[in-house]
Amino acid sequence: MAKSQALESNMDVDYVLTYRFAKTDKATAAAKFERLVEALASVGLDTEVRNGDNHSVLLFVRVASDEHLFGEVYRSRVNDWIHGVRAAAPQKETRESLEAEPLYEAERLRIIYQLITHPKSEGGAGITPKEGEWEEVEAVFALHDHDYNKDWIKKWTSQYILKTEDLDEIRNRLGEKVAFYFAFTQSYFTFLIFPAAFGLSSWLLLGHFSPIYGFVSAIWCTVFTEWWKHQEVELGVRWGVRGVSKMETKRRDFKHEKEITDPITGEKVLMFPSTKRLQRQLLQVPFAIGAAVMLGALIATCFGIEVFISEVYNGPFKSILVFLPTGIATVFMPILTSIFTDFATRLTKYENYETHGAYETALTQKIFVMNTITSYLPIFLTAFVYVPFGTVIVPYLDVFSLTVKPFAEDEKQMQTSHAGFSINPGRLRKQVIYFTVTAQIVNLGMELIVPYLKRQGFAKYKEMQSERAAKNGGAPASPTTSDPPEDAAFLQRVRKEAELGVYDVTTDLREMVLQFGYLSLFSVVWPLTAVSFIINDWLELRADAIKICVEMQRPIPWRADTIGPWLDSLSFLTWLGSLTTSALVYMFSNDGLGPSGHPKNLTGWALLLTVLLSEHIFFLARWGIRVGISKLASPGLEKERRERYLVRKQYFEENLSQMQRIPKMADKGVEISRESLEEDARRSSLKTSSPEERFWERQRGWRETVQVGRSLIERAEGGNSTEGKKDL
């Protein structure tokens, strides 16, 4: 079998499980392996085992028969319908239902993944990779579709703008969650065109800190945020996933305190008192303060050292020493961040949420707080501490003279010059440019190059290891020797994919949201920000596609109907932007020197007033934009409404057809004639009946009512009301 073919065919494999038994003794490993295979077989999966890398085997899995799969698909669709994701119940004949609405690849893979991982009580095999009983199952992953990947990358790199169909294709292959990320980035990219153009002209014509640019930029950020909310709904309907985020999956780690038997449903409900959770959530306050203080201290220290070296220090190696704080930050920031991320994860676990959704939201919020501090604090320090208070603070930066002591030639080089210190007005702009250009490029590079180098190094290392083993006379440790020759190429490919990382879409989303933050918060400092971002994001979209195809295992195609808690972050950043932009405009309106030519003339109350008024304008504008966007035609919602209407109508008709309809009124009216008068006589003899009966018996049938009514109407005028009294 030629290598090119091996790349093309996935051998009908749906999923590969890596079973690693390095830390388990062989007997247990073998017994557990048996349980694993049995569990998979019990839910209708075919299995094949092959040798893996050292101390691991690869377990290949596919659905045994189409009937099994169709059953699961039907189950999943019925479940969707019950949770309101679908308007109508799927047809009862599975095959017909599938013909009406064919299975797409992501759906298929998701359903099989759920079959493997769902607990037994929900009809799955209950395999939980890396957890509990299944610690040895290192990974469950699908194989890349190399043909499609090649096409995808080729198409994207030769195309400027992505169409909705391109996003549909991603959704069909990689699932809605990943597709939502690409849709968001694509929308953001398209929206960036305007601020890039406006920013460029404003940079040329209006200069920095232009209030006009600030206002337009704030409005644009709001429009984008609100429009994306609208777009999320549209995409959700288009992809048939609206409401999916409300289908809550229980967390396995949830620890209950009480078990209550629900009096109505009779089910056992696991409870965790919400007051207790609230108490635990209160720990977020010290956590946030701690993170803010520690990260803030690190950033402030680096900032202080940097200011000291660049503005005060006057000795040798200045041009090199200036990178010292960056070095400190590069070393310590990741350490601190990972400590706090770990802490945040523990804290969120301790908060003991019942559902995955709640857990994710709580974790994202904590991480967002940390990211906000690390991303924006440096610029905040420059804008709101260094500039207004620089002349006061800088002389105290002598404490950082320690850092340069070994290099300084005399004490004078480390003291503020007697002529007095004056702040460097270009610092803020330089910093913004650093964060919006340099840092973005570095980031993009890191994302693509570092994993590549890592993989190359790892391959090299393994090669060397096996060479050494060969030299030492041992049999080569490589598992490839035991491969059947015809599968060798395929298995080699699978082993490589098994070594790849797991793609986490939230990291990429976070990156985009943080980038949006720079635009919203600080672009008034340097209006070209959006120009830099638009170039960066064009590359980013493609780089992410390549990353998914080459650097990562094929992602599990989860569903989503939103970008989740990041949407709140977006709103938050837009709001914060209305504050910072107005503050910056006020403070630097005379190109960095305050409204009256000198930053000293800033008054606190005027700044506060500017900020608060601008915030109110923002609230007003946001309300207007929301109203405007809600009036936009929404074909998605229209479609949903119509579908639901049709379903309702059908139910209604089905139900009412079985109901007895009101029979057409019996024509009970009788002409007033001799007979009816006789009847009157008979009636008056029936005095034994109740007053109610007598009241209603005076006029039999509607025709009599009409006749009596007519006579009443005719006699109304003229006072001849004594006539005809009897026939009432």
Next chain:
Amino acid sequence: MAKSQALESNMDVDYVLTYRFAKTDKATAAAKFERLVEALASVGLDTEVRNGDNHSVLLFVRVASDEHLFGEVYRSRVNDWIHGVRAAAPQKETRESLEAEPLYEAERLRIIYQLITHPKSEGGAGITPKEGEWEEVEAVFALHDHDYNKDWIKKWTSQYILKTEDLDEIRNRLGEKVAFYFAFTQSYFTFLIFPAAFGLSSWLLLGHFSPIYGFVSAIWCTVFTEWWKHQEVELGVRWGVRGVSKMETKRRDFKHEKEITDPITGEKVLMFPSTKRLQRQLLQVPFAIGAAVMLGALIATCFGIEVFISEVYNGPFKSILVFLPTGIATVFMPILTSIFTDFATRLTKYENYETHGAYETALTQKIFVMNTITSYLPIFLTAFVYVPFGTVIVPYLDVFSLTVKPFAEDEKQMQTSHAGFSINPGRLRKQVIYFTVTAQIVNLGMELIVPYLKRQGFAKYKEMQSERAAKNGGAPASPTTSDPPEDAAFLQRVRKEAELGVYDVTTDLREMVLQFGYLSLFSVVWPLTAVSFIINDWLELRADAIKICVEMQRPIPWRADTIGPWLDSLSFLTWLGSLTTSALVYMFSNDGLGPSGHPKNLTGWALLLTVLLSEHIFFLARWGIRVGISKLASPGLEKERRERYLVRKQYFEENLSQMQRIPKMADKGVEISRESLEEDARRSSLKTSSPEERFWERQRGWRETVQVGRSLIERAEGGNSTEGKKDL
């Protein structure tokens, strides 16, 4: 039949229609009457006609048979289910369904009312009182249940606090819309206990304009508003009406511009372009400005005259003349208000809303704007114009000297004294007391006494009229002479009820919301406000009950799941309260004389800053309160959730039971034995099969996978990986 009995029995009458033909010629009136009776009979209603007051007849209506009614009830319940108001579809056997969930009186009356008024296409008789074809149908009303009314009033007047069961009783009798008003007023009343107690102690200990009182009061207002939102949901679930407000009823007056055939549903949809509506809605801006200017001018004029007379004028009749502006306001305010209300109604009609809900909301908003101006502007003028700018403005009030010229003895009496004018710090408090005590009492009196006097006067007038007619020798015009003696008392009662007004719950709701506004906006001026309100509201709740029972026709029992747009007004007033309270505290913190002992020292920016900061504290507090209240246990939502769960579960089980389940895996595994080796040989001959087939055929069944896996695991360590290669 004794009179007491006549009061008790409603003769099984469900509704009474007043058919007045004074303005129609007799032939047309008779023909229309026939059509009316026929239409009613065609939907299964029994009819009886009796003479009414001059130029009218009373048409009594009841459901002909229980089967008719049950059919309609079932229809209505299925419709509820389809719109998501009910979790489960009602049972198909109507009788069973009714036994499981008995009909309550309000439901019965509502369904019959809908039977009378719904268009023919929806299965009703299409009677539209006072409109179009049915102009002669003056009113459709149900008869009071005098027994229940007597009990109700007796119970309420002897009870301090109303229980939820009392509200349930109202809901069962008068429908959810009226019940929601009583529930709201009752909740508000209960919540008032705290600010009344706190206000009293703060009045004794802290004095006026206490920042502590202001803060607590603002928090309380927010808690109440947010808590009521929570309570609405609870009551909605309790009364089974949650989601009812989303069931939109089309407006008959809606004029479409286009008729589009929906491509999916195939239904004809009447369209009115929303851009055109938006253009028409823009007329609200001149309307609001016009109303504000005109009403504001009237109020400002009265205010100016009042200030002039009380503070400048020094001549005779001062004590009487001081009431002149009140007189002007009393005469012109109702005229202006009714003109603008009429205008608002026309404007809302012109805006051409498709549904009743949208129409009501738009109208309520306009009326709320007007009410806000008339209710709060006088106090605003005092607080924010008179006090800070009084010394500047008052000398110019000479223009109002015209009003007192006839009474003044010399010019001096109408000029500001030379010693200079000083503002009257007690004016603001007096005004607040006037609006929160005097005006409330007057209002309550007007509600009860004026209609009583009106009825008495009308009865007297009719008596006189018939006396005069008798004197003139004509036959008495009274219709009672044609009554059958046994029904006479009953008919007399019905004629009286026909003359009563129609109860409009929104008027009462508006009154409460406006009262809440005084508390939220100005209670910091006079902390006893809540004490006055608590007394007033205890009476108000009872007075409203009496009003409904005695002064008004029995209300049509509409459903509702909210107090509607007034909820937004409540939120608005709470927000505005956070601004006014802080402004008042800042301006009058030294008991009416500004922070530095003199109102002149007020600075605009400090005031603005106070207000804006306090607003932010309010936003923060509101967010906290919302989070807190959302954590409250919600038995209603719990119940709803459970019900929906049960329904889902049932559907799920019904659907999946029909699905073919995955058969337990066939035990395809074969022991590795001689036979299997032979099989291997056979297999290798099958080289014609595809690589995929060959890949999956290496291990037949899960047992073989396990065996191969075991051997792979065992051979992993030690490098003896060359063994057993063949059986892979």
